[in-house]
Amino acid sequence: MKELSRRGLLGLGGALGAAALLSACGEASGSASSDSLSTPAKLRVWFMKDSVSDKAQAWLKQEFENKFQGSTLTIEQQEWDGIVPKLQTALASPESTPDIIELGNTQAPTFCAVGALADLSGMKEELGGANLTKSLVELGSFENKMYAAPFYAGSRIVFYRKDMFQQLGLAIPKTIDELTAVATKIQAGNPEKNAHFSGMFLPGISSQSAFAWVFSNGGRLAVQKDGKWEGSLSSPESQKAIAQLQQLWRTGSTTGTITDSTIGSQPYTAFNTGEAGMFFGFNFHLKKIKKELLDAGNVGYFNFPSPKGDAVGNPFAGGSNVAISNNSKARGLAKEALKLIFSKPFQEFFATEGGWVPGNLNYAAALGQDELSKVTVEAVRSSVGTPAAKNWALVESAKVVDDFFVAMGALKDPVGLAKTADAKMTEILNSK
Amino acid sequence: MTVTSTRAKPEGILPDRTKPAAPRKRRRNPLPYILLLPAVLIVLVDMGYPLLRQITMAFQHFSLEQQFGKPADFVGLDNFTRVLGDSAFWLTLGRSLAFCLVCAALTMAIGIGGALLLTKLSRPVSVFVQAAMLLAWAMPVLSSLQVFQWIFDSRSGVVDWTLAGLGMQGMAGYNWFSNPLTFFAVAAILVIWMSVPLVVFMVYASVTQIDESMLEASTLDGANGWKQFREITVPTIAPVLLLVTILEIIWDLRVFTQIFILQKNGGITEQTNVLGTYVYQVGLSGGDYGVASATALIMLLITLLLTWRYVTQFLKQGEV
Numbered sequence: 076m077k078e079l080s081r082r083g084l085l086g087l088g089g090a091l092g093a094a095a096l097l098s099a100c101g102e103a104s105g106s107a108s109s110d111s112l113s114t115p116a117k118l119r120v121w122f123m124k125d126s127v128s129d130k131a132q133a134w135l136k137q138e139f140e141n142k143f144q145g146s147t148l149t150i151e152q153q154e155w156d157g158i159v160p161k162l163q164t165a166l167a168s169p170e171s172t173p174d175i176i177e178l179g180n181t182q183a184p185t186f187c188a189v190g191a192l193a194d195l196s197g198m199k200e201e202l203g204g205a206n207l208t209k210s211l212v213e214l215g216s217f218e219n220k221m222y223a224a225p226f227y228a229g230s231r232i233v234f235y236r237k238d239m240f241q242q243l244g245l246a247i248p249k250t251i252d253e254l255t256a257v258a259t260k261i262q263a264g265n266p267e268k269n270a271h272f273s274g275m276f277l278p279g280i281s282s283q284s285a286f287a288w289v290f291s292n293g294g295r296l297a298v299q300k301d302g303k304w305e306g307s308l309s310s311p312e313s314q315k316a317i318a319q320l321q322q323l324w325r326t327g328s329t330t331g332t333i334t335d336s337t338i339g340s341q342p343y344t345a346f347n348t349g350e351a352g353m354f355f356g357f358n359f360h361l362k363k364i365k366k367e368l369l370d371a372g373n374v375g376y377f378n379f380p381s382p383k384g385d386a387v388g389n390p391f392a393g394g395s396n397v398a399i400s401n402n403s404k405a406r407g408l409a410k411e412a413l414k415l416i417f418s419k420p421f422q423e424f425f426a427t428e429g430g431w432v433p434g435n436l437n438y439a440a441a442l443g444q445d446e447l448s449k450v451t452v453e454a455v456r457s458s459v460g461t462p463a464a465k466n467w468a469l470v471e472s473a474k475v476v477d478d479f480f481v482a483m484g485a486l487k488d489p490v491g492l493a494k495t496a497d498a499k500m501t502e503i504l505n506s507k
Numbered sequence: 508m509t510v511t512s513t514r515a516k517p518e519g520i521l522p523d524r525t526k527p528a529a530p531r532k533r534r535r536n537p538l539p540y541i542l543l544l545p546a547v548l549i550v551l552v553d554m555g556y557p558l559l560r561q562i563t564m565a566f567q568h569f570s571l572e573q574q575f576g577k578p579a580d581f582v583g584l585d586n587f588t589r590v591l592g593d594s595a596f597w598l599t600l601g602r603s604l605a606f607c608l609v610c611a612a613l614t615m616a617i618g619i620g621g622a623l624l625l626t627k628l629s630r631p632v633s634v635f636v637q638a639a640m641l642l643a644w645a646m647p648v649l650s651s652l653q654v655f656q657w658i659f660d661s662r663s664g665v666v667d668w669t670l671a672g673l674g675m676q677g678m679a680g681y682n683w684f685s686n687p688l689t690f691f692a693v694a695a696i697l698v699i700w701m702s703v704p705l706v707v708f709m710v711y712a713s714v715t716q717i718d719e720s721m722l723e724a725s726t727l728d729g730a731n732g733w734k735q736f737r738e739i740t741v742p743t744i745a746p747v748l749l750l751v752t753i754l755e756i757i758w759d760l761r762v763f764t765q766i767f768i769l770q771k772n773g774g775i776t777e778q779t780n781v782l783g784t785y786v787y788q789v790g791l792s793g794g795d796y797g798v799a800s801a802t803a804l805i806m807l808l809i810t811l812l813l814t815w816r817y818v819t820q821f822l823k824q825g826e827v
Contacts, residue, residue, distance in 0.1 A: 156771060159792060160787075160791040160792050163571065163574060163791060163794060164791070166575070167574045167575060185571070185794075189571040189572045189574070189575050190572065190575040190576060190577070191571075191575045271662065271680075332661070332682050332685060333661075333682075334682060334684055334685050334772060334773050334775075335772050336771055336772075401575070466794075468794075469792070469793050469794050472788070472792030472793065473776075473788060473792060473793055474776040474777075477776070478775060478776050478777055481685070481773075481775060482775070485685055503793070506795075507570070
């Protein structure tokens with residue numbers, strides 16, 4: 076009864092807007108118990124869509140709840156679209172924050188810099204130390220402290236229809252120009268006489284796919300000069316890449332004008348319906364390809380080519396970091412859960428179930444020795460990330476780069492729009 | 508002292524002479540105030556606190572660091588000068604005003620027309636139409652948005668298919684969301700479609716209250732339909748028209764969900780921003796809560812300016 080009336084009073088306090096009082100209470104009790112392991116807690120974990128397989132999720136929940144009797148771990152799956160504003164709001168208060176969060180690697184620098192995440196430097200060795208993916212450690216660190224640990228990495232590879240290549244006498248392209256030529260020939264050939272046929276499925280909205288052209292030509296989205304960031308889509312290298320892209324969209328792909336992000340994130344759909352000869356996707360998309368196509372041996376894959384054909388191209392370094400919210404009331408238990416995430420079984424699930432390269436490279440061997448894994452690891456190794464700038468997440472959520480590539484897909488003016496986008500990036504990246 | 512005691516006496520003796528006593532009694536009874544309290548408190552907490560917070564933030568440098576606990580500095584009118592100096596803001600404002608006025612005007616015109624039409628329909632048909640409109644009105648925004656996106660889909664949408672079938676070659680596979688003009692056309696259809704029913708209901712309800720004999724008399728005097736509408740219907744239902752117009756303008760100026768969701772489908776975010784999505788982008792996505800608060804305050808001011816004349820007129824009519 077006493078308990079009930081106390082709660083009732085607290086509720087009334089909340090209703091009266093005594094938020095300050097309440098949050099003060101929360102803080103007092105929070106700091107006392109936040110690092111303790113003996114107080115049971117209800118951990119909330121945010122994983123992104125397509126990141127962690129169901130098996131791995133179930134394993135984590137069970138292991139944690141067995142190890143810490145009385146505590147629970149709930150995984151809430153989040154959508155990539157709009158996640159940055161959601162995190163900005165949720166992480167800011169102890170009442171609403173999830174305890175463990177997955178952050179897109181491009182968003183990690185922002186959250187590390189603003190004090191939203193708990194310092195993980197102390198447990199870096201325990202999580203994997205030198206075996207952690209280096210580029211992801213960099214993106215998850217700020218002023219030499221690691222706040223977000225490498226979760227997993229992945230990069231796109233090109234899937235193609237072997238039967239179409241054979242029918243038209245095409246070979247696997249070794250250069251970017253050859254890729255465009257092959258796509259053009261398939262599109263002109265249209266072997267299945269399909270009304271919506273595209274040589275290569277490459278929607279304008281999928282800017283992360285288009286980054287491969289920019290990076291392989293030596294271009295970058297933004298560069299740091301004398302401590303200041305500068306948008307770099309106008310550089311000769313980036314412009315060359317955009318010219319190649321627009322050539323592809325003119326003759327080898329009808330999908331440049333696709334602006335629906337959902338369609339963009341499922342590049343295998345057009346491939347499955349026989350409406351595309353190639354698509355640029357992740358290794359785990361293989362599981363989404365129609366069984367008949369796979370069984371007939373009609374599906375092949377290769378690495379994104381380089382401009383000169385002397386090496387593997389440089390696709391975008393996709394991936395995630397994982398972190399603990401600084402406002403979590405159960406940081407101690409969250410750290411224990413993080414240790415489970417970096418244990419061998421969980422890390423290997425990435426490779427065996429999801430097809431991602433695990434954050435601790437010691438366990439990458441679980442990907443296997445087959446051709447697909449080989450191609451994937453090669454893609455990850457040569458991949459390039461977005462700028463490790465504190466404000467990069469803000470550039471992303473302002474859709475500067477997305478809007479730019481959508482316009483390129485619609486064959487709009489590359490020079491003028493690159494200038495505008497660069498100016499915007501420069502402004503956002505250097506603002507305090 | 509003596510005065511009160513002498514007054515108290517007749518009161519006790521003559522309880523029926525309530526004229527002076529009644530107001531006094533009301534003043535003493537605290538019940539009305541107690542009954543008012545929850546509503547006032549809810550308004551204060553729900554609207555007052557965020558508004559105060561917003562006003563404070565508009566004068567502060569408040570970005571992500573402040574969101575995560577760093578103390579915020581007061582910067583005077585800095586945020587306001589930054590908003591007003593941003594050409595994107597002025598473009599957005601112009602776009603918003605145009606969108607709001609077009610939508611509000613069309614909604615009112617279609618709504619009033621629909622209401623008048625309803626009065627002429629036979630009862631079963633009228634009930635059917637009202638039920639259909641109630642459904643449109645009660646439909647969750649996100650569901651209607653999904654349906655509209657399907658209708659206007661570039662690959663399998665029925666609109667492109669029909670237009671192409673009618674011989675408009677360029678319309679096969681046309682992406683409505685990649686061009687600002689067609690983007691706003693679709694958004695306007697959706698916004699109007701969702702707000703017309705309310706106008707119809709409110710106007711229909713008040714039109715049916717008009718004294719039949721007045722209309723009859725005017726017919727005998729030789730007034731035609733248009734004249735009746737202008738000189739009898741409109742003046743009689745003016746308070747309702749004013750109220751609905753104010754609401755429409757406010758709603759259409761702060762439209763958010765429809766534009767926000769369609770933007771995800773469009774990839775031309777900057778060219779399709781309206782005030783609501785602009786504030787969201789600067790504040791929540793852009794992490795600049797100070798500037799966003801300043802923009803929101805300016806937006807509030809514009810809404811007040813736009814509706815001021817209507818509000819004062821409405822209050823005057825309310826008195827009469």
